[in-house]
Each structure stands twice: as C-alpha cells, then as structure tokens.
Amino acid sequence: MTLTVQPHRETLGLKDGRLLIGGEFRETAETWTHHHPATGEEIGHFAVASPEDVDAAVLAARKAFDEGTWSRSKVGERIRVLRRYSDLLREHSDELRGLQALDNGVPLSFGQIYATSVGIAADIFDHHAGWIDKVGGQTLPPYQGGDHLAMTFREPVGVVAAILPWNAPFVLFAQKLAPALAAGCTVVVKPSEYASFCVIRMVELLIEAGLPEGVINLVTGPGDPTGEALITHPAVDKISFTGSRAVGRRIVEASAGTMKRVSLELGGKSPALVFADAPNVGLAAMTCMGMVTMGLSGQACVAHTRALVQRDVQEEFVATASMLASAVTFGDPFDPAVLASPLINQKQLDRVLGYIERGQQDGARLVTGGTRLEGDLASGNFVAPTIFADASNDMTIAREEIFGPVLTVVPFDDEEEAIRIANDTEYGLGAGVYTNDVRRAFRVSKRLRVGMVGINGFQLEPHVPFGGFKQSGLGREGGQSAYEAYTELKTVMMPLTDELM
Numbered sequence: 001m002t003l004t005v006q007p008h009r010e011t012l013g014l015k016d017g018r019l020l021i022g023g024e025f026r027e028t029a030e031t032w033t034h035h036h037p038a039t040g041e042e043i044g045h046f047a048v049a050s051p052e053d054v055d056a057a058v059l060a061a062r063k064a065f066d067e068g069t070w071s072r073s074k075v076g077e078r079i080r081v082l083r084r085y086s087d088l089l090r091e092h093s094d095e096l097r098g099l100q101a102l103d104n105g106v107p108l109s110f111g112q113i114y115a116t117s118v119g120i121a122a123d124i125f126d127h128h129a130g131w132i133d134k135v136g137g138q139t140l141p142p143y144q145g146g147d148h149l150a151m152t153f154r155e156p157v158g159v160v161a162a163i164l165p166w167n168a169p170f171v172l173f174a175q176k177l178a179p180a181l182a183a184g185c186t187v188v189v190k191p192s193e194y195a196s197f198c199v200i201r202m203v204e205l206l207i208e209a210g211l212p213e214g215v216i217n218l219v220t221g222p223g224d225p226t227g228e229a230l231i232t233h234p235a236v237d238k239i240s241f242t243g244s245r246a247v248g249r250r251i252v253e254a255s256a257g258t259m260k261r262v263s264l265e266l267g268g269k270s271p272a273l274v275f276a277d278a279p280n281v282g283l284a285a286m287t288c289m290g291m292v293t294m295g296l297s298g299q300a301c302v303a304h305t306r307a308l309v310q311r312d313v314q315e316e317f318v319a320t321a322s323m324l325a326s327a328v329t330f331g332d333p334f335d336p337a338v339l340a341s342p343l344i345n346q347k348q349l350d351r352v353l354g355y356i357e358r359g360q361q362d363g364a365r366l367v368t369g370g371t372r373l374e375g376d377l378a379s380g381n382f383v384a385p386t387i388f389a390d391a392s393n394d395m396t397i398a399r400e401e402i403f404g405p406v407l408t409v410v411p412f413d414d415e416e417e418a419i420r421i422a423n424d425t426e427y428g429l430g431a432g433v434y435t436n437d438v439r440r441a442f443r444v445s446k447r448l449r450v451g452m453v454g455i456n457g458f459q460l461e462p463h464v465p466f467g468g469f470k471q472s473g474l475g476r477e478g479g480q481s482a483y484e485a486y487t488e489l490k491t492v493m494m495p496l497t498d499e500l501m
Contacts, residue, residue, distance in 0.1 A: 003039050008209040008334050012098045017046025017200045022060030023213030032193050037105040037342040038380040046196050049095035049219035054229035057217040061159045061186040062235045064214030071156050071184040075133040082129035089122040099198035101333040104166050105341045111294035115460040116168055125176035125204045127462040128182040149497045156184035158237030161230045166245045167299050168190035169199050175477040176240045183486040188217045196220045219368050234258050263475035267401045268429030271422040272304035276312045278434035285320035293328050293385040297340045298405040302430040304473040308418050311411040318389050322368050325385035343381040352383055352404030364388040393421045423449045428469030432458050
C-alpha cells in the first residue's frame with residue numbers, strides 16, 4: 001500500500017503559513033510548497049519573506065525594543081508571560097508533535113523522548129523565566145581617587161535574529177527565544193523551510209501568552225532571499241544560528257560590518273570512546289546506534305557518529321549495533337510503531353548515499369545497510385541504518401559530518417590513542433566516554449576538546465550549557481550563560497562626594 005500522510009494533514013487542520021510582522025499576520029506573493037520527506041506528497045504552503053518583508057519585520061522589532069514596553073517591563077510581567085507560554089506548550093503538545101511530523105517526518109514516538117519533545121521546550125522557558133529576577137550586576141568599591149560607587153548592570157542586547165534548523169524545532173526554538181525574551185530582547189525568528197508549520201504555531205501561542213505587539217516577529221522562507229536579508233540587516237543586534245558550518249561562516253562575515261553579537265552551533269563529528277572495561281559494551285553500542293538511527297536517522301548535530309572502540313571489544317560492539325540496526329522501523333511518522341524518520345530531502349539523500357559509497361571506496365568494512373529503502377517506502381528519502389567497521393580516522397566518513405544513519409567504528413588500542421583520535425577533528429561539540437573506571441572517566445573527559453561529555457550515557461537538559469569547541473561554534477545555549485549572552489554589561493560610575501573621582 002502506498003504510504004500517505006494526507007489524512008493527518010486534514011485531522012490537524014493545517015493552514016497555509018503567514019508572516020508575523022509588528023503584530024500583523026501577512027501573506028506574500030511568493031510561497032513555498034512543502035513536500036513530505038516520507039512520501040513526497042505536497043503538504044502545504046507558506047509565505048516566502050522578501051528582503052522588503054524582512055526589513056519590515058526587523059524594523060517592527062526595532063521599534064518594539066526602542067519604544068515599546070517589553071525591554072523595560074517589570075520582571076514579574078516577563079515571568080508571567082513566559083510561564084503562561086510554558087503552560088500553553090504543554091497543553092498543545094500533541095498538536096505540535098503532529099505538525100512536526102508533517103514538517104520533517106520525525107515520528108510521534110520520537111517526539112515523546114524528552115530531549116526532543118515539546119516538554120523540554122516548556123521546561124526551557126520555565127528555566128529562563130526563573131533567571132529573570134536573579135541575574136543582575138555588581139557594586140564595586142573604589143579602586144583609587146575620591147569616594148565613588150562603581151556599578152554594573154545587565155541590559156538586553158536588542159533585536160535578535162533567531163535562525164532555526166529543521167531537525168529539532170521545539171528545543172532549538174526554546175533555546176534561542178526563551179533567554180532572549182527573558183532578557184527583554186525583541187526577536188525576528190526564521191525557521192527552516194523544512195520545518196515551518198510547527199514553528200508558526202509556536203509563535204501563535206506566544207501571542208496568546210500575552211507577548212506585546214512587535215516583540216516576536218516571524219519570517220519564513222529559504223536561506224536566499226529570506227535568511228540572507230535577515231543576517232545582513234543593520235538593525236539586528238545579535239544573530240543566534242544553528243546549522244551548517246558554511247552558513248555559520250557567512251554569518252560571521254555578515255556580522256562584521258556592524259559588529260553584531262553572534263551565537264553559533266555548527267554541528268559535529270562527535271566520538272564515543274568505548275573502553276573494554278565499559279559497564280556494558282552492548283548498551284554502549286545500543287546508545288551510539290540509537291543516536292545515529294532512531295528518531296532523526298542521524299540528522300542530529302550531537303549524535304555520536306564516530307564510535308572509537310577498544311580493539312578487544314570491537315566485534316561485540318559491532319554485533320550489538322547491527323542487531324539494533326535491523327530492528328529500526330520506518331514508515332508513517334504517525335504510526336506509533338515507527339521509530340525513525342526519513343532524510344529531510346532528496347539532496348540530503350544523495351549526499352548520504354555518496355558518503356556511503358566513499359566509505360566503501362576508502363576501504364572501510366560495510367557491516368550492514370548502505371542502501372536506499374524500496375518497496376512501499378520508495379517515495380520517501382529513507383536510507384537503511386548503516387555501520388562501517390575497521391575504519392581509520394583519516395577516512396572521509398570519519399572526518400566529515402554525514403548527517404544520516406551512518407555509524408563509523410574506529411578501533412583503538414589504549415587510552416592515549418583513543419584521546420588522540422577523538423581530538424583529531426575540526427569539530428568539538430560532544431562526546432561519550434564508556435568505562436567502569438571513574439578516574440579514567442574524569443581523566444579522559446578533561447582532555448577531550450569538546451563542549452559536552454556524557455559518561456556512560458548522554459542527555460540534554462534545560463539548565464546545562466550546550467555548545468562546542470573549535471568549528472562546532474561560538475557561545476553556549478542553556479543555563480545562566482545563555483541568558484547572559486542576550487545581554488550587554490554596562491558600567492556606571494557615580495561620585496558620593498563633591499570630590500572628583
């Protein structure tokens with residue numbers, strides 16, 4: 001039977017998407033037609049923001065920041081709105097997961113996992129609402145001169161351009177907008193053209209929560225012209241972006257002209273270091289393979305796509321990973337039995353298959369997978385879970401971010417070699433360390449050049465910083481550091497006598 005998601009579109013009452021500029025929803029002459037990655041079906045249309053539309057959205061945010069009330073509101077007001085929004089997200093969780101399934105094909109089953117759920121987005125807004133009345137400045141004693149007072153204040157950075165990828169819209173929407181709004185900024189948000197409908201609904205709920213006119217603005221469309229117009233706009237004070245290194249470099253270039261503040265999360269080639277003394281080698285294999293195949297089918301920046309496995313247990317690791325690969329199910333994302341998504345589009349499908357071919361050419365051992373799924377799934381962008389073993393770290397499949405269901409297993413002999421291989425990469429986002437030796441766990445974690453390390457497991461949480469070293473990006477999302485990244489620090493000096501300072 002031919003796979004179709006059209007009945008779910010009707011059930012959710014999907015409507016064509018519009019821009020939100022200065023409190024007004026607008027249509028545009030040009031629209032984007034979204035096709036579902038699991039079926040190729042036409043799902044719906046949404047507005048493509050022209051450079052003129054982007055200009056209007058940024059100027060609306062600028063006016064709301066400079067002349068409106070949000071940036072100067074009492075902390076209690078901002079707390080109330082953000083916590084009301086958290087409640088609305090939870091109330092509309094099923095609807096939002098359904099819209100995401102229509103957007104990017106992520107199955108409902110995976111949308112219930114905490115790290116990618118609507119629930120973590122609600123918790124992130126709750127968490128940042130809690131910072132609003134706690135982050136302030138300092139008073140400092142005189143260093144020299146007359147009697148005076150030195151004070152520091154944290155003020156909102158201004159107009160924020162929040163640019164989202166398609167793979168995890170709930171958590172990434174929250175990681176960018178929650179601290180920005182908590183700090184008192186105004187925002188222009190641009191979702192990926194491959195995951196716009198759920199973000200449009202999340203923006204509508206922000207309005208319902210009581211956010212003042214112009215504080216949140218929405219522009220939809222592809223990177224060119226919409227994204228380019230946004231990152232180059234002179235009235236934008238800060239850009240927060242999650243996506244590819246190529247676009248990240250372009251944002252850094254575009255920010256230089258006006259010295260925009262920039263936060264970037266640009267992907268990774270994250271290693272999992274599995275030692276022979278791991279508490280459970282099979283569980284480590286299932287964790288790595290699950291990150292690469294379940295849910296997003298490896299289309300996740302922090303997925304541990306390089307498994308560095310001590311040579312003595314490599315075959316045990318590969319055997320367990322292969323068993324899990326054979327159990328992954330694909331199909332209708334609304335079917336609770338489906339565990340993994342398609343690749344997002346034809347371009348990504350071709351890219352992943354190209355990497356698989358390159359891995360075989362370079363001499364890695366293809367253990368399982370490596371092909372496009374056919375039959376009832378032939379209309380979708382599905383690739384079978386793929387494992388390469390006996391790879392070396394100089395191979396393309398071990399160095400470049402594939403962003404697909406491909407696990408590359410690289411053997412090592414001792415701890416020093418494992419650390420050297422793990423750090424031999426341009427990326428530095430995340431890593432895992434699997435060992436029963438607590439001293440080794442901390443010793444290795446300290447030497448890994450990455451932003452996040454999981455010991456015998458890995459979890460994203462609302463209150464911990466997330467981000468990477470090296471070319472994995474700039475800055476952190478999550479926790480107090482994220483809140484402060486949407487502020488500027490101001491110093492005020494005031495004499496306490498008639499003497500000069």
